Amino acid sequence: MLGQQLLNGLTLGATYALIALGYTMVYGIIQLINFAHGEIYMVGAFVGVLMVTVFKQGLVVSLVAAMLTCMIIGVSIERIAYRPLRGSTRLSPLISAIGVSIFLQTLMTKVQGPQPVGFPHVIEDAIYKFGSLEITKVQILILVVASLLMAGLTFIVKYVKIGKAMRAASEDYDAASLMGINVNRVISFTFAIGSSLAAAGGVLVGIYFNSVSPLMGVSAGLKAFCAAVLGGIGSIPGAMLGGIFLGVAETLGIAGGFDLYKDAIAFTLLIVVLLFRPTGLLGRPIQRKV
Amino acid sequence: MSKILLELRDVTIRFGGLTAVDNVSIKIEQGKIRALIGPNGAGKSTIFNLITGIYPPTEGEITFQNIKVSGLKPHTITEMGIARTFQNIRLFGEMTVLENVKIGQHCRTRAGFLSAILRGPRVKKEEKAITEASMEALKLMELDHKADELAKNLPYGEQRRLEIARAMATNPKLILLDEPAAGMNPQEKMTLMNMIRKIQDKGLTIFLVEHDMKFVMSLSDRIAVLDYGRKISAGTPAEIQHDPAVIAAYLGKEVV
Amino acid sequence: MDTIFNILLNDSIFKAFLNDYYIQVLTMLGIYLIGSLGLNLITGVTGQLSFGHAAFLSIGAYASAITSLKLGMPFPIAILAGGVMASIWGILLGFPTLRLSGDYLGIATLGFGEIVRVVFLNLSITGGALGMAGIPRNSSLTLVIFVVFFTIWAMYRLENSRFGRALVAIREDEIAAEAMGVNITNSKIVAFALGTFFAGVSGGLYAHLLTYLNPSDFGFLKSFEFLTFVVLGGLGSIPGVILGTSILTLAPEFLRFIADYRMMVYGLLMVFMMIVRPRGLLGGVRLSRVFKKKLSQRDKASATGAN
Numbered sequence: 001m002l003g004q005q006l007l008n009g010l011t012l013g014a015t016y017a018l019i020a021l022g023y024t025m026v027y028g029i030i031q032l033i034n035f036a037h038g039e040i041y042m043v044g045a046f047v048g049v050l051m052v053t054v055f056k057q058g059l060v061v062s063l064v065a066a067m068l069t070c071m072i073i074g075v076s077i078e079r080i081a082y083r084p085l086r087g088s089t090r091l092s093p094l095i096s097a098i099g100v101s102i103f104l105q106t107l108m109t110k111v112q113g114p115q116p117v118g119f120p121h122v123i124e125d126a127i128y129k130f131g132s133l134e135i136t137k138v139q140i141l142i143l144v145v146a147s148l149l150m151a152g153l154t155f156i157v158k159y160v161k162i163g164k165a166m167r168a169a170s171e172d173y174d175a176a177s178l179m180g181i182n183v184n185r186v187i188s189f190t191f192a193i194g195s196s197l198a199a200a201g202g203v204l205v206g207i208y209f210n211s212v213s214p215l216m217g218v219s220a221g222l223k224a225f226c227a228a229v230l231g232g233i234g235s236i237p238g239a240m241l242g243g244i245f246l247g248v249a250e251t252l253g254i255a256g257g258f259d260l261y262k263d264a265i266a267f268t269l270l271i272v273v274l275l276f277r278p279t280g281l282l283g284r285p286i287q288r289k290v
Numbered sequence: 291m292s293k294i295l296l297e298l299r300d301v302t303i304r305f306g307g308l309t310a311v312d313n314v315s316i317k318i319e320q321g322k323i324r325a326l327i328g329p330n331g332a333g334k335s336t337i338f339n340l341i342t343g344i345y346p347p348t349e350g351e352i353t354f355q356n357i358k359v360s361g362l363k364p365h366t367i368t369e370m371g372i373a374r375t376f377q378n379i380r381l382f383g384e385m386t387v388l389e390n391v392k393i394g395q396h397c398r399t400r401a402g403f404l405s406a407i408l409r410g411p412r413v414k415k416e417e418k419a420i421t422e423a424s425m426e427a428l429k430l431m432e433l434d435h436k437a438d439e440l441a442k443n444l445p446y447g448e449q450r451r452l453e454i455a456r457a458m459a460t461n462p463k464l465i466l467l468d469e470p471a472a473g474m475n476p477q478e479k480m481t482l483m484n485m486i487r488k489i490q491d492k493g494l495t496i497f498l499v500e501h502d503m504k505f506v507m508s509l510s511d512r513i514a515v516l517d518y519g520r521k522i523s524a525g526t527p528a529e530i531q532h533d534p535a536v537i538a539a540y541l542g543k544e545v546v
Numbered sequence: 547m548d549t550i551f552n553i554l555l556n557d558s559i560f561k562a563f564l565n566d567y568y569i570q571v572l573t574m575l576g577i578y579l580i581g582s583l584g585l586n587l588i589t590g591v592t593g594q595l596s597f598g599h600a601a602f603l604s605i606g607a608y609a610s611a612i613t614s615l616k617l618g619m620p621f622p623i624a625i626l627a628g629g630v631m632a633s634i635w636g637i638l639l640g641f642p643t644l645r646l647s648g649d650y651l652g653i654a655t656l657g658f659g660e661i662v663r664v665v666f667l668n669l670s671i672t673g674g675a676l677g678m679a680g681i682p683r684n685s686s687l688t689l690v691i692f693v694v695f696f697t698i699w700a701m702y703r704l705e706n707s708r709f710g711r712a713l714v715a716i717r718e719d720e721i722a723a724e725a726m727g728v729n730i731t732n733s734k735i736v737a738f739a740l741g742t743f744f745a746g747v748s749g750g751l752y753a754h755l756l757t758y759l760n761p762s763d764f765g766f767l768k769s770f771e772f773l774t775f776v777v778l779g780g781l782g783s784i785p786g787v788i789l790g791t792s793i794l795t796l797a798p799e800f801l802r803f804i805a806d807y808r809m810m811v812y813g814l815l816m817v818f819m820m821i822v823r824p825r826g827l828l829g830g831v832r833l834s835r836v837f838k839k840k841l842s843q844r845d846k847a848s849a850t851g852a853n
Contacts (some may be wrong), residue, residue, distance in 0.1 A: 081817045089823035095777045098770045099816025106809040264664040267657035274654050275642050368727035393715045397727025406707030407700045501662035
């Protein structure tokens with residue numbers, strides 16, 4: 001029974017982690033809470049639906065198309081709405097992000113209508129049993145795709161030149177630009193990667209819950225952001241850990257009878273962690289600079 | 291020997307594995323100008339941060355007028371009579387010059403938020419006293435004609451002087467000046483030196499960190515030298531100038 | 547006493563030249579102004595990021611609704627109760643979290659806001675997800691205007707006081723403020739308590755205008771809306787906040803002609819205005835300086851006139 005809950009939590013957590021990565025990478029480099037990120041995830045889910053229903057594509061093509069589309073959207077948003085505000089006060093890009101978020105949300109509501117749409121059948125409802133443990137094919141899909149994407153990201157950040165530049169920029173932005181790193185390119189790349197991961201998360205969640213709606217990005221975005229902070233914002237392994245931690249906590253909370261307070265679990269955890277470990281589980285401690 | 295105002299007793303602070311200040315003891319006599327010198331990264335500013343309560347020492351203790359201040363909060367220490375300036379100027383940029391100095395008067399006055407809204411006669415009187423005391427501090431640093439300008443619009447040298455004026459407005463007994471002459475031209479330095487002497491004449495004790503040797507040597511009564519967090523020498527300017535350990539610290543180790 | 551209230555609660559003067567719809571819109575604007583001036587004290591003046599302002603509005607709204615509906619207390623007491631209750635929760639939240647710096651404080655307040663919403667969704671006394679109906683409709687435009695003027699006046703006096711200066715100093719440089727003898731923890735908590743008090747009053751008036759409350763009215767989008775009012779107008783500037791709140795509250799009304807597209811335009815407008823004026827429309831403009839400048843301009847004008 002507990003094993004089953006942990007498995008369900010892990011699946012949910014993996015989707016949180018995919019979204020959380022985008023928050024954490026962007027914050028790590030430009031210290032912006034990208035409030036439009038949840039909307040990218042929502043748009044990704046819709047692109048997935050569109051690919052399957054209108055263009056009659058299979059799962060893999062739809063997933064890749066969603067990721068590519070959101071990559072372009074994410075990079076454009078940064079170029080249009082955030083880059084002109086770099087170097088101004090901390091709050092102005094934040095407000096700009098909220099503006100983008102409202103825009104995307106209402107745009108999709110206009111295009112799709114406010115009602116959730118079901119995700120077309122792209123994967124059979126098979127259930128596999130391992131002793132008392134039950135796992136659906138969709139869950140396997142989510143876990144496999146999420147693991148592959150996260151492994152890919154880890155590889156890029158560790159071994160590929162642009163990924164290393166990303167780490168350098170998040171360590172020390174000014175020093176990185178002085179060392180000849182093209183920071184603008186790095187930032188665009190960060191938005192591209194983060195947005196495509198969120199789009200993948202959107203498609204997977206759409207399939208998992210068989211529901212896609214213009215408002216799905218709001219609560220998922222907030223929770224994924226919580227996950228990023230829980231893990232230590234700016235830290236890539238932190239976002240993965242935070243996402244899974246949150247998914248498991250939420251699933252166990254519901255199983256433990258707190259289902260009415262389901263949406264509060266993430267935020268309660270968040271405040272508790274902030275109070276005792278302000279920089280999150282894997283965040284670096286802040287040294288007060290004088 | 292005159293009265294000891296501030297005493298650091300075997301003070302040590304470690305950040306992780308780094309010992310920034312290592313077993314340093316310093317006594318500062320009332321009414322004197324004491325300097326702290328040493329190469330970059332020797333721990334001078336850290337000593338100021340320890341005295342003003344920004345960091346608590348890992349070991350040792352600091353007393354001011356024979357009362358232990360290490361472990362107290364910065365604002366309490368300021369209230370007890372220790373004021374400071376910052377090496378990397380930390381003015382309130384969006385506030386006027388006068389308002390900056392008025393903040394210095396904060397710990398000497400009382401009016402809270404309710405009296406701010408009601409603004410009774412007592413509050414008005416207090417506000418008038420704050421303005422007067424602040425203008426006096428500005429006059430001392432020859433900045434009174436700039437009272438209504440925004441602090442961020444002042445030229446560099448005047449920003450340094452404004453920092454001192456702001457510290458003076460806390461009515462301190464001891465004032466810590468962290469590189470007060472940095473970035474000033476020789477003429478500005480001369481003016482500043484006279485101003486610091488005027489502050490001393492008012493009965494204040496001055497503890498300063500400075501790189502300009504001419505400035506330090508002609509102004510200080512006694513000097514302490516710090517290297518790699520350790521106190522390697524202390525004495526009058528003449529003694530310091532001839533101390534081989536100090537020369538070694540400044541010129542390189544091979545001299546020893 | 548009763549006659550004073552009768553005058554304040556009666557909008558017959560306005561009804562002479564405004565229809566009910568405009569009176570409702572203007573009353574709402576006034577209520578939002580009270581809330582955003584409260585947030586301005588926290589975020590604009592003191593520099594403490596709050597993403598949970600709507601939560602304090604909701605606490606004030608429910609507390610005042612319960613006071614008048616369930617406890618049968620008179621309207622002014624209900625409004626005060628809303629303010630005080632929001633303020634108490636502001637202090638309770640502020641005490642542990644105001645130690646956190648910058649964004650982390652914002653994140654904690656965001657979390658608090660969502661928790662409050664979920665709690666109201668599940669409490670039986672507030673009617674849960676069904677909401678709370680039948681609150682007496684007591685908030686009049688006259689009264690709200692009166693409260694708005696009181697709020698502006700109080701904020702103006704705070705801004706130009708020993709206490710207000712300390713708050714600005716905290717915003718500008720926390721470490722320097724502390725070194726100058728400002729007790730930053732206490733000052734921040736008092737600023738938070740005051741800001742949330744006005745949020746609570748605003749919420750109370752809101753409850754007694756709409757007569758119906760639902761937790762979904764106070765989600766984090768509402769908190770962001772308030773933050774937008776303040777940032778767009780100009781952080782820390784009272785005239786800026788008044789302008790920002792007015793434009794953004796009335797904009798959807800003016801944008802009604804584009805019907806379905808109005809929230810899309812609203813979103814784009816936010817991005818556009820930030821890019822054009824990142825510090826807000828009236829960033830850096832202070833009420834006291836506006837007066838001073840006018841005076842000195844008049845002096846200059848008379849001086850040149852004499853020549």
